[in-house]
Amino acid sequence: MLELNHVTVTFDSNVQGVDASDLLINNEPATNLLVLSPAQYQFNFPTPSTGLVQIAWAPNHGITDTAPLHNPSMGAWVDL
Helix, strand or coil, rough: CCCCCEEEEEECCCECCCCHEEEEECEEECCEEEEEECCCEEEEEECCCCCCCCEEECCCCCEEHHHHHHHHCCCCEEEC
16 A cells, blocks of 8 residues: 655755645645755655645745745655
8 A cells, every 4th residue: 555644845946944834735734844955855744545635835835045035935846
C-alpha cells in the first residue's frame, strides 16, 4: 500500500519565512517541517484518506527569497 505522508518542495533560490502551516493538504496544514537546505523543505502530515489529494499554498503564506527586497516565492514540487 502506498501512503502519502510528506511532500518535499524545492525553491529556485534560498527562502525564508517557511512554516509547516504554509502547505495545505486537502485544506489542512502540514503538521511538521524539516529543513533540508535553505531552498528545500519537507512538509509532513497525517496520511490523507484514499482518493484525490489537493495540495496548495496557504493564502498569505509569507515565504520570500533572501534577496534584499524579499520577493514573494512559490515552490516547485520535486518529490511526493
